[in-house]
Amino acid sequence: MAEEKACNASSPDAEANRQHNEARRDFLKQSSILTALALAPATVLKAADSKWDEKVAEKFEKVPLTLEINGKKVQLSVEPRVTLLDLLREQLDLTGTKKGCDYGQCGACTVHSDGERINACLTFAVMQEGKKITTIEGLADGEKLHPMQEAFVKHDGFQCGYCTPGQIMSAVACIREGHANSEDEIREYMSGNICRCGAYSNIVNAITEVKNGGQKV
Amino acid sequence: MNQFQYVRAAKPKAAIEALAKDPAAMFIAGGTNMIDLMKRGVMAPEKLVDINKLPLRKIGKERKSISIGALALNSAVAEDKLVQEKLPLLAQALNAGASAQLRNMATVGGNLMQRTRCPYFYDTAMPCNKREPGTGCGALEGHNRMHAIFGHSEKCIATNPSDMSVALAALEATVRVSGPKGERTIRFDDFHRLPGNNPEVDTNLQRGELILSVEVPDNPYHKHLHYLKIRERASYAFALVSVAAALDLDGNTIKSARLAMGGVAHKPWRLFEAEKMLAGKPATEATFRQAVEAAFQGAKAFEHNAFKLKMGPNVVVQALKTAAGIA
Numbered sequence: 001m002a003e004e005k006a007c008n009a010s011s012p013d014a015e016a017n018r019q020h021n022e023a024r025r026d027f028l029k030q031s032s033i034l035t036a037l038a039l040a041p042a043t044v045l046k047a048a049d050s051k052w053d054e055k056v057a058e059k060f061e062k063v064p065l066t067l068e069i070n071g072k073k074v075q076l077s078v079e080p081r082v083t084l085l086d087l088l089r090e091q092l093d094l095t096g097t098k099k100g101c102d103y104g105q106c107g108a109c110t111v112h113s114d115g116e117r118i119n120a121c122l123t124f125a126v127m128q129e130g131k132k133i134t135t136i137e138g139l140a141d142g143e144k145l146h147p148m149q150e151a152f153v154k155h156d157g158f159q160c161g162y163c164t165p166g167q168i169m170s171a172v173a174c175i176r177e178g179h180a181n182s183e184d185e186i187r188e189y190m191s192g193n194i195c196r197c198g199a200y201s202n203i204v205n206a207i208t209e210v211k212n213g214g215q216k217v
Numbered sequence: 218m219n220q221f222q223y224v225r226a227a228k229p230k231a232a233i234e235a236l237a238k239d240p241a242a243m244f245i246a247g248g249t250n251m252i253d254l255m256k257r258g259v260m261a262p263e264k265l266v267d268i269n270k271l272p273l274r275k276i277g278k279e280r281k282s283i284s285i286g287a288l289a290l291n292s293a294v295a296e297d298k299l300v301q302e303k304l305p306l307l308a309q310a311l312n313a314g315a316s317a318q319l320r321n322m323a324t325v326g327g328n329l330m331q332r333t334r335c336p337y338f339y340d341t342a343m344p345c346n347k348r349e350p351g352t353g354c355g356a357l358e359g360h361n362r363m364h365a366i367f368g369h370s371e372k373c374i375a376t377n378p379s380d381m382s383v384a385l386a387a388l389e390a391t392v393r394v395s396g397p398k399g400e401r402t403i404r405f406d407d408f409h410r411l412p413g414n415n416p417e418v419d420t421n422l423q424r425g426e427l428i429l430s431v432e433v434p435d436n437p438y439h440k441h442l443h444y445l446k447i448r449e450r451a452s453y454a455f456a457l458v459s460v461a462a463a464l465d466l467d468g469n470t471i472k473s474a475r476l477a478m479g480g481v482a483h484k485p486w487r488l489f490e491a492e493k494m495l496a497g498k499p500a501t502e503a504t505f506r507q508a509v510e511a512a513f514q515g516a517k518a519f520e521h522n523a524f525k526l527k528m529g530p531n532v533v534v535q536a537l538k539t540a541a542g543i544a
Contacts, residue, residue, distance in 0.1 A: 080223035191452035192316020
């Protein structure tokens with residue numbers, strides 16, 4: 001599903017986005033040409049003469065990027081200032097990963113990078129070059145939920161659900177790291193995921209059950 | 218966020234050259250503090266040199282020290298067997314900082330370079346001499362609950378937010394750096410600065426210098442130690458006050474002591490005098506109390522952080538008691 005979504009550019013939203021992006025690109029092209037003129041007149045003037053505007057602008061705007069997202073290799077061209085979180089949500093339509101605070105304080109954007117949990121809001125996508133990213137969309141095995149997802153359902157590990165994708169990605173990593181050996185340890189190592197509904201005790205129960213169940217996570 | 222150019226450096230030399238060429242360029246490693254500051258408009262580098270591919274992640278035993286690469290992740294250092302065995306104070310301090318996710322991103326070098334979390338520094342609508350020299354200090358007569366009680370100036374009363382650095386200060390680490398003029402080593406106590414008249418300068422790292430590693434000398438402080446951090450919730454918050462305490466004991470007698478505090482100054486704050494007073498004395502609550510009270514003679518608080526004058530000594534005594542096993 002996620003893969004299809006990532007490639008689908010024909011929805012009305014995507015079309016509006018495309019138009020918006022193009023308008024923005026035109027502006028950026030002009031402004032980066034101006035910047036380029038200020039920085040390196042000789043080469044850029046030459047480029048402008050030869051109608052290489054597009055290529056010069058591209059150089060300032062976009063960086064090629066290869067990632068593996070939920071098992072699928074993707075080749076992209078992104079602005080350096082795009083965070084991994086914004087890339088996932090805005091460009092790849094993987095909206096399972098949530099934007100809470102956008103400053104690394106809430107954990108709603110937790111994903112795995114080469115198997116380690118990180119805050120997707122505090123890394124530029126280009127810094128993840130070559131990494132394997134797993135989001136909440138990549139956790140289940142087809143229609144079969146991951147044991148941690150099942151445990152969250154069973155134990156009511158959420159109310160509004162907004163922090164849940166981040167909680168689950170963090171919870172899986174917490175067990176893999178070997179930091180789920182007691183309720184206190186779980187609380188400490190899950191402290192980077194804030195739940196404003198206060199489902200903490202049920203989250204701890206869900207993690208404890210998966211840990212004690214011994215299933216492969 | 219402002220647009221910026223982005224380049225990746227494959228070797229330390231290339232990274233240093235990239236910065237030397239461009240005065241508006243900065244290094245980026247984990248990015249956990251820098252991207253936060255860029256989003257808020259506090260920092261706006263025109264060019265970022267990504268140093269994550271540099272081979273600076275190694276943690277290993279040297280002849281008389283343990284060397285920790287500048288790009289070693291905070292989590293990797295805290296989980297490292299050698300660090301846990303020989304530098305448990307550092308492991309404790311690292312695990313007291315940030316969250317599991319952030320520790321998986323943040324590097325040792327970046328941790329050394331992180332900026333204060335003073336709310337006036339973070340809010341571009343507010344005056345702040347550190348962010349914008351000459352605009353004044355908003356915290357001096359403002360909301361200063363989190364602020365310094367040692368070493369502050371009328372220009373700046375911010376604190377250094379690092380836990381890791383408090384342990385490294387206590388362990389007398391050195392910082393190995395490389396720059397356009399070659400390599401040099403900086404004593405930990407000389408690495409971070411007090412604010413004085415130039416609070417915009419956090420460290421004595423020179424423009425264009427790259428941190429290569431932190432070297433922690435072999436030491437006897439791996440048996441009796443404790444990192445105690447007091448914060449407004451049980452985990453994942455910056456310190457109101459923190460203490461790295463370590464003792465080398467001969468029976469009940471203190472051969473030597475190391476004490477450094479976080480959350481109280483613009484840099485990790487060593488309690489040199491208290492350390493001296495403790496040497497040769499019995500490890501009792503009374504000696505601890507006496508030494509720490511002497512160390513707090515020079516403390517000066519502000520409207521909202523006077524509690525630190527009482528909390529600070531209590532936290533030091535508690536950490537020493539735990540370290541000595543008499544808590």
